[in-house]
Amino acid sequence: MRFYKEPLFHFILIGLAIFGWFYLVSDEAEPPEEAETITIDSDDIALLRTRFEASWKRQPTDAELQALIDSWIREEILVREARKLGLDRGDQVIRARLARKMEFLTTAIASSVAPEEAVLEEHLAQNADRFTTPTLIAFDQIYLGDAPDPDVVDDTLQALNGGADWSSLGVSSLLARSMPLTAAGAIDTTFGRGFASQLDGSEPMIWIGPINSGYGQHLVRVTEAKPGYLPPLAEIYDSVLNDWRRATAQDLAQAQYESLAAQYRVETPESAEGGS
């Protein structure tokens, strides 16, 4: 059963455990409302102290602490009564905050888990394009103009193959005649989209062409090429880990949402009409 090994499955389990735990704890912390008892325990007081200290950089005095407790009780009573009146329902702020808290649960899981190396290896392999270093190409180019006569292209190519001095051929231009080792994307930025891909696999030191650029046609010889490669995990561990966390947090949030949404039947005006 392969899915036992899926990290996503593990997260859903962890997620379920956390939701379950919150369910239990919150049940305990908020006694049934019929009892109408408000209990303040030492944990609550410790929390009030900590909050005060965070603002004022000192411990509250007894009087201040009592005031905090009183206002907490006041807030608690008002919150309970507000709930009874249904004031929490339809309140955009409360809804937004609750939805946000649910999302935090999943992102917190993704950012706290330290995945095994095998998981990252797999992530690296599946997203190889994102981590592969760019192919670098160095080349010389001769610009032949916007739309050169095909004869000119052929003649120039023949001259080059016959050993002519390349630096005196072609039309004068501001374009660099020799590009040092440069990534394909940067070559396209300079010469126009698709220029670099026309040089793919061409043999070094052989003039080829015509090659089309944003400016017209060129003859090109690749002088050096360094193919891109996928670095081993150890070299780019942090990047892969970050990328995995970002992707996992997204997947997890979506999976969680879908599993929760599966428990609901959603009726919109159209589906309500169609369903009846």
Place this chain on the structure above:
Amino acid sequence: MLRLYVCSMLLTLGPAGVLADAVPTKEAAEGTFAERPFSPYANRTFPERPLWGDTHLHTGLSLDAGTFGNTLLPDDAWRFAKGQQVISSTGQPVRLARPLDWMVLTDHTDLMGFAPDLQAGKPGVLAHPKGLEWYEGYSAGGDEAAKAAFDIISNFSQMTLPEDLLESYSPGADAFAFTWEHIVMAAERHNDPGNFTAFIGFEWTSVPKGFNLHRNVMLRDGPIRALQMVPPVTQPPYGNTDPKALYEWLEEYQAKTGGRAVAFAHNGNLSNGWMFPTEDTYHGGKVDEEYVQNRAKWEPHYEVTQIKGDGEAHPYLSPDDPFADYENWDVGNLDISELKTDDMLAGEYAREALKRGLMLEEKFGVNPYKFGMGGATDSHTSLATAEEDNYFGKSVSAEPSATRVLHPFVESDLGAFEGHTLVASGYTAVWASENTRSAIFDAFKRRETYATTGPRIGLRFFGGWDFDESDLLTRLVADVGYTKGVPMGGDLRPPEGEGAPTFLIGALRDPVGANLDRVQVVKGWLDADGALQEKVYNVAWSDDRALDANGNLPEVGNTVDLDTASWSNSIGASELVTVWTDPDFDPNARAFYYVRVLEIPTPRWVLYDKLRFGIDLPAEAQLIHQERAYSSPIWYTPASE
């Protein structure tokens, strides 16, 4: 020239072995060639192509960006700049047509990190009544959210933010330090020397009474140095809006960490005359020796064009320049709490500032306004878009929608910056020999940069005393330029003989963009009477046009089809090169020269909106424009007697 000659000799003769006697051994020669075969650039130290970037971008960590709904953080901004697809804050997939080579991420330092906590409704924010009120507005969305955001920003500019909220997000607070760490480490993760440079930076947001005195800061350094300090703010008691306070911070940063930093201003057009003072500073100081020295030391660059207007020139200041009227935002200050009057303009625009710099140099011996030119987006969406057909606006509320052209960007009782006047501009090109923090930063220091309003126009500009027409035929403009002259941003070498300075200029259109209309040289000088003068020369142009007696050139024409938002490169030129000699040179007058390149007319971003959303535009919306590039100047200083 000698070097060039030897170079080409080796190239032509080397392989044949004719020079074998001249080198120690044949083996040694072969060894050399094996490592760098036929490499004519082996000994070159100058750059082959400009590196494109954005010096000014905000993410959701910035107070205004985040409160206006930007939920994208630095990681998203970096991925986007590198060419990856991201989902914008309004849920739209977006990607750059071409990745950038580098970027400076400049979140506002004041209340840095507050906005994400507000979005998340963190207890610390909700515990405060004002925080709760803003959170309620933010969560309600729509107009309520916009109202909350405006309330936050106006409390910020009026300096009436609640004290304890301010304290929790200012220097000294954990949240502030952690946000800085977040910014620094995100840049570090995305810095990829050789491929993409991610600069650590910030925006120091001085805007007293709505007068924009903002400065961006970029560091040459990595986290080890950057994390030894937290960036400065402007809200008292944690900071101060006086640029002197920023200079002190910069001084301390360099002394304490051994790092290097530069600052640069933007949007003089929204300062109501306070950006480039000559007598009094906004903060009650004088433009004195200390002021000019600080400004010269820390601000070698200026962001001349961006989303909130183009600040090169203004028609009131340059009545003889028909192209000065370009995307000027001249209604008032940043929040339009004070309207603009004509007398303010001279303290706002780059060309005028460069002229004022000459005058101040005459007075103090130091030029405080000796800056290079750059363009930036200043986008608050985490998305560095400056292309007309892929424009994601100034803020989340101005991301693509059928209504964005209709909503004013700023509106007050006095006036408005209308939504359709936002500018899809700009980028900075840097002539740096490698794509690293140190190489690009150093190019900023020597001002070897130029601005464009978005298109990737190539621009070479060299000044010297003996360029001539034959230099255009060498096919190696850069070789000649660097050998015989100085590049943009430099000072002309002392004159040789009697002649006037000569300039080697080459402009190349964007490989996927519009043709070029013309190349102009803008000259400013201080005349014998102490008056500041300027003149714009047309020096190279396309098609079969001729200058009239006054040096004016007929318009290039217009091919824009308003029904399809397309144009044709049937007019204009792909490339314009020239050698230009100053016909009015006065060896006794301080002067600067910079190049302005104009494209043929193309559609503005609003035309794409009109067609894609099928909407009607306000009658006054500009549909077409001529995009442009501005080089950094080259200065001439007379020899002292």
